[in-house]
Amino acid sequence: MRNKHGLVRLGLVALLMAGLGACGTGANGAASHPGNDGRGTGTSGQGAPPHQDGVFGLRSGVRHVTQQxxxxxxxxxxxxxxxxxxxxxxxxxxxxxxxxxxxxxxxxxxxxxxxxxxxxxxxIRPERWCVKLDDVNGDPKKDAAWYRVTSTTYHQALGADARARLRFTPTGTGC
Structure with a gap:
């Protein structure tokens, strides 16, 4: 009697694993849902960076907001x-x-x-360093986009020419 219950339980576990496996990944190991690469959306409401890999564009301006x-x-x-x-x-x-x-x-x-x-x-207000880019990621329609950056990135952008091409990983959006 005990062996029959064990076989039934083993069969149910195998069936459940097969069903969940079909929903999880495709044949090449990638996620089966289109647009789902496993990284999440990246939006947290706190000015999360729009691109994990970084952004590039033409320097349009820099701004240092002092701590208050x-x-x-x-x-x-x-x-x-x-x-x-x-x-x-x-x-x-x-x-x-x-x-x-x-x-x-x-x-x-x-x-x-x-x-x-x-x-x-x-x-009252934390210190922020911001860089303004035009032609963000090569798109001429994306102009005047502000990005929060680290102090080091800000000083590099400050030393660059007025329309220099910059590439960095932002810490947030907006300024």
């Missing part, structure tokens, strides 16, 4: 400790007898309490 901060206040937290005690139960078993006794344990009960306020620097 302001002062803020928050409660100043101080750790205050008070001595405290607790009862600890001990038991010892020896054969049928059980002996129980209690001891008092001393410890520090510490808590954070607000005492006054403190000031700190709060970032």
């Amino acid at each position: 901060t302001t002062t803020g206040t928050r409660p100043h937290l101080v750790t205050t400790c008070t001595p405290a005690t607790r009862q600890v139960k001990h038991t010892n078993r020896s054969g049928r007898s059980k002996k129980t006794w209690y001891t008092t344990e001393h410890y520090q009960d510490c808590r954070k309490t607000a005492r006054g306020t403190e000031t700190y620097r709060r970032v």
